Amino acid sequence: MSSAASLPPLNALRAFEATARCGSVTAAAEELHVTHGAVSRQLRTLESHFGTALFERVGRGLTLTAHGRELQRSVGEAFSRLSEGCATLKRRLDEAPFTLACPGSLLARWLIPRLDRLNADLPALRLRVISSEHELDPRRDDVDATLRFAAPPWPADLSVFTLRPERIVAVATPDVWRSTPSETAADMLAHGTLLDTASRPQAWTQWTDAMGVDPETLAAARQRGRTFEHLYYLLEAALSGLGVAIAPDVLVAGEIERGQLVAPWPAVETGAALGLWLAPGADERRAGALAAWLKREL
Amino acid sequence: MSSAASLPPLNALRAFEATARCGSVTAAAEELHVTHGAVSRQLRTLESHFGTALFERVGRGLTLTAHGRELQRSVGEAFSRLSEGCATLKRRLDEAPFTLACPGSLLARWLIPRLDRLNADLPALRLRVISSEHELDPRRDDVDATLRFAAPPWPADLSVFTLRPERIVAVATPDVWRSTPSETAADMLAHGTLLDTASRPQAWTQWTDAMGVDPETLAAARQRGRTFEHLYYLLEAALSGLGVAIAPDVLVAGEIERGQLVAPWPAVETGAALGLWLAPGADERRAGALAAWLKREL
DNA sequence: TCTAATCTGTGAGAAAAACTCACATCCGAT
């Protein structure tokens, strides 16, 4: 009835199949990456399961008996079907693109400049990147993983590779700093134009908290500032010299390096972290490789 | 290239196959005679091998994912081929007759009277009996086992079920004993007609040694005796009252029981034993069953 | 004929895999 009714030990069948095909215990052992002794025992197990000799030990070699030959037919077919099916699935999985969703700002300012290198370093990944505005459900079918800044706790039913603590930094062009008194953070807040983003309403608060600035000073400064819908626009505004922006350091590291933006104060940790969130059922190996690459790069 | 190239763990594949077919971990576990936890772990192993979900955990049940369904096709076929092949071989082995070679005398005097009962007790054995005159090579293809009296040491490359020590006994008809002085063994040897067989030339020597009779007396007695080619003729001669025969006790137990033959002295062990000698590659299970039956019967 | 090379088989102990048990969790039905 059931397919599995009193099947012999499967590993013994595999050893038999390999030995029958190779015509030698030693060759089969090599193929299976075990010692010949292991194969020899497996064959013994199988023969005692059936209660009959499957090989004739003739001299220093082996020959299939009539029963062995009969068994080989079906077992050989079965194993080739098995390996064919598994190989096909594996191939399909390897060929499938790995879809990463990523916030637009991070995508534009950090990931896209590195995409070529990423694809060169991890060609098997066949990375496909889509931009995820606002919140995107990582459980959606067409996304394997999401890159996002988020504060713990993270949902327990998803695996998350933590890549880097989120650090925010206040930046502006050199021109802005020249025209803005900024001996201290409080100075800056009192006179500068704050640029803010709707997607991270607490950013300035976190920064001023860390810098020990009075919340009232911040509230007043905000009155004079401007708010943008996306972080991306905020950064463009900062680059255009519209005021002082607050943003994760990774997004402005390049501009700071090149002198386009200047950050007078060190970056501040927010408690959140940039992480790679895996969709359930996603390939942990490929995601792990991606996470390792990202972590190295960050 | 090789069929076994990096196949997933086979037991995990079996668990997957059963689970996919049954649609439930619990049902699969029952079929495989393990706990559901064991199956659950195997599935996990397989999923992590492929790096993808094969089942979707939906509510209290499971559904195959697209990948799982793809895998099931090939794996299901493979396992059904496997179990079909194994079942066919097993069936063929069970249906094949078990051929036992047996010396003619033992066959005629002991085994044939019990054959019906043996076949009734062990119907799966499908016993076929052939007579083995003189020495018969148990390695011959058409014989699964040989029943024989032999003294140790036995060849190491054959398995031998020892059934019973050989015990020889001096027998004759009541008439013969009446006409032969037989207070002692020496008496008997001095006056009786010894019947001997060419196939067991040492039988009388072993007997007289055990009875403590002078070898010279035996030599003299032998002069007056007669020698038969086979044990079978020897026994016929004894039953006809031609003299005193020496034979394994099992061959004359029936006649002694019925009073046709009388054994004045207890049987003597020769050091040899009646054993079931297996041909290499013979079914140890069936042979074991036969040996157990024979041992019980003896 | 002896020797070296090349197989397979096996005993003992080590390593790895699989299993069980008991409990946790989660959904759906009474």
Added chain:
DNA sequence: ATCGGATGTGAGTTTTTCTCACAGATTAGA
């Protein structure tokens, strides 16, 4: 609300499998 029936999991145990080192046996060739 709770119970029944399903899956998942941590810890520890049992079973299987493997390796290592050696033995026996056969073939090729000096």
